[in-house]
Structures are given as structure tokens and as C-alpha cells.
Amino acid sequence: xxxxxxxxxxxxxxxxxxxxxxxxxxxxxxxxxxxxxxxxxxxxxxxxxxxxxxxxxxxxxxxxxxxxxxxxxxxxxxxxxxxxxxxxxxxxxxxxxxxxxxxxxxxxxxxxxxxxxxxxxxxxxxxxxxxxxxxxxxxxxxxxxxxxxxxxxxxxxxxxxxxxxx
Numbered sequence: 001x002x003x004x005x006x007x008x009x010x011x012x013x014x015x016x017x018x019x020x021x022x023x024x025x026x027x028x029x030x031x032x033x034x035x036x037x038x039x040x041x042x043x044x045x046x047x048x049x050x051x052x053x054x055x056x057x058x059x060x061x062x063x064x065x066x067x068x069x070x071x072x073x074x075x076x077x078x079x080x081x082x083x084x085x086x087x088x089x090x091x092x093x094x095x096x097x098x099x100x101x102x103x104x105x106x107x108x109x110x111x112x113x114x115x116x117x118x119x120x121x122x123x124x125x126x127x128x129x130x131x132x133x134x135x136x137x138x139x140x141x142x143x144x145x146x147x148x149x150x151x152x153x154x155x156x157x158x159x160x161x162x163x164x165x166x
Contacts, residue, residue: 001039001063001079003055008032037063041071057087064090068098078105 010027017023035055038048047070049063067075079085085106093099 001077003037006034057084057089060084061089061093075102077102080107081109
């Protein structure tokens with residue numbers, strides 16, 4: 001689930017004019033905008049709402065209520081760390097009977113591996129390991145119990161929460 005805002009001004013990338021004459025485009029400047037919120041299910045169903053003002057926490061709760069009405073069973077909502085997601089009205093909804101079906105997961109603020117997979121540009125500081133490294137037991141499968149041990153700082157790095165897929 002995510003929100004997005006669109007500023008409704010024309011985008012000009014290239015225009016033409018006589019050589020030596022700067023092109024002047026006359027456009028009525030407005031503050032018109034369109035905000036959208038949407039989510040997608042594992043089955044590929046898309047839910048979306050739009051409005052002409054920025055989304056606030058109350059609007060997010062209204063969308064969550066729509067999802068609870070339209071989708072049966074438990075809901076896993078994955079979203080970013082936007083301040084509107086931490087508002088009191090959202091906490092109140094989640095503690096209500098209707099909100100008990102909703103489980104929230106927050107994306108990390110910065111995930112270099114995800115960014116590099118999306119853009120193709122790898123950050124200079126990105127660790128080169130594919131899996132989180134556990135200290136104490138030597139490897140994730142070694143020792144008294146698989147996966148026991150204290151996570152190293154690289155395992156706590158936001159990028160360690162994602163597995164790179166090819």
C-alpha cells in the first residue's frame with residue numbers, strides 16, 4: 001500500500017523555436033494536484049482511491065476500512081515510514097475490532113540492495129554478502145540451533161531484510 005501525489009502541470013521536455021529565439025510556453029499555472037492511494041493483493045487485485053487534496057491519516061484509515069470490507073481474512077499491509085502512518089487515528093483503528101484483521105509491516109527507510117536492483121547502480125558502501133551473517137555460531141546452520149546467535153551489524157542493516165532475486 002502506498003500514497004502518491006501528482007502535480008498537474010504540463011511537463012515539457014523538448015520544444016522547437018527559431019534559432020536564437022528562446023521558446024516561451026504560456027501555461028496557466030495552477031496548484032491543481034491529484035493524490036492517489038492504492039494496494040495490490042497476492043491474487044493481483046488492485047484497490048485504488050484518488051482525491052484532489054493530499055492524503056491525511058484519516059484518509060488512510062478510510063482506505064484501510066475499504067480494504068477490510070472488500071477483502072476477506074487477515075490483511076498484511078506493507079508500507080513506508082511516512083508520518084501519517086504513525087498517527088493516533090491509525091493506532092486507534094488498528095486497536096478497534098475492525099482493525100484486528102490488519103497486520104502492518106514497515107519497509108526500511110533505506111535499502112541499498114533493493115535500490116541497486118531497481119536502478120542498476122550499486123552504492124559504494126553496500127555489503128557484498130547475499131545472506132545476513134550471524135556471529136557467535138559461525139554460520140546460520142551451525143551450533144546448538146539453526147539460526148541462533150547474535151546478528152552482526154550487517155544483519156541489522158536494512159538491506160539484510162531483503163533477498164536479492166535474479
